Amino acid sequence: xxxxxxxxxxxxxxxxxxxxxxxxxxxxxxxxxxxxxxxxxxxxxxxxxxxxxxxxxxxxxxxxxxxxxxxxxxxxxxxxxxxxxxxxxxxxxxxxxxxxxxxxxxxxxxxxxxxxxxxxxxxxxxxxxxxxxxxxxxxxxxxxxxxxxxxxxxxxxxxxxxxxxxxxxxxxxxxxxxxxxxxxxxxxxx
Numbered sequence: 001x002x003x004x005x006x007x008x009x010x011x012x013x014x015x016x017x018x019x020x021x022x023x024x025x026x027x028x029x030x031x032x033x034x035x036x037x038x039x040x041x042x043x044x045x046x047x048x049x050x051x052x053x054x055x056x057x058x059x060x061x062x063x064x065x066x067x068x069x070x071x072x073x074x075x076x077x078x079x080x081x082x083x084x085x086x087x088x089x090x091x092x093x094x095x096x097x098x099x100x101x102x103x104x105x106x107x108x109x110x111x112x113x114x115x116x117x118x119x120x121x122x123x124x125x126x127x128x129x130x131x132x133x134x135x136x137x138x139x140x141x142x143x144x145x146x147x148x149x150x151x152x153x154x155x156x157x158x159x160x161x162x163x164x165x166x167x168x169x170x171x172x173x174x175x176x177x178x179x180x181x182x183x184x185x186x187x188x189x190x
Contacts, residue, residue, distance in 0.1 A: 012050045015040050019061035020068070021102040028058060028113040028121075059120040065106040066128045072103075085139040085154070086186035092158050093182040098165045098174065107155075108162035129155075140188040150188040157181045 018040045022031045033054055034044050051057045073080050091097070092105065101109045106125070114125045136151035137144075161181035168174040 008049070011040075011042065011046075015042070015047075015050055015057070016060045016064050019057055020064040023058065023061050023113075024065055024104060024106055024109040025102040028110065028117060033057075055118050055120065058117070059124060062106055062110070062114070062121050063124050065110075066124070068103070069105065080135065081138075083139070084186075085136070085189045088136065088139065089154075089158070089182040089185035093161055093165075093178045093185070095175070095178065098162055098178060101166065105159060105162065107159040108166075111159060111163070136188070141190060154185045154188050158185060 015036070019031065019036055022036060022039070033047050036057075037044050037047055047057075051060075070080060073083075097104045097108070106114070107128075114121055117125075132155050133148065133151045136154055137147040140147040140150040140154075142150065158181060161177050165174040165177040168177065
């Protein structure tokens with residue numbers, strides 16, 4: 001790959017990474033192209049060299065946000081397949097995740113936004129739901145249908161639990177939500 005193509009790819013990745021974080025912090029409608037490009041240190045005119053539309057950027061940023069969990073685990077030397085349900089619950093239902101939405105799960109930050117999004121964004125989220133349910137089901141006990149049921153319930157509780165913990169202005173209540181859901185999810189393998 002030539003130098004200019006490599007630079008273009010790096011710039012593209014920087015825009016997507018910035019958008020991914022900002023979307024999780026401010027919602028899909030809370031981030032404008034001009035502000036995003038300024039934060040990435042670029043001009044608005046450069047946006048269309050990388051994306052056909054804002055919707056295309058949003059879709060890439062959402063995909064990047066979903067992929068960030070695996071990248072973070074890999075950077076920490078953790079194999080997701082070897083994690084127990086308790087391991088997943090401990091990482092997901094943490095004060096760190098609650099307090100850093102820009103680095104966290106898009107489902108905890110953007111569920112209602114994505115539900116109103118375009119078909120591409122919803123399709124990406126739907127596929128990730130399937131993958132998350134499958135991964136959690138592999139950590140649960142019981143017959144296939146029971147493992148799947150536990151996975152759907154556990155993931156819905158985790159994403160909702162982080163969201164509820166984020167909106168609580170009472171630190172004790174917020175911590176109680178995280179702990180209660182964490183204990184429930186950790187027990188799906190029993």
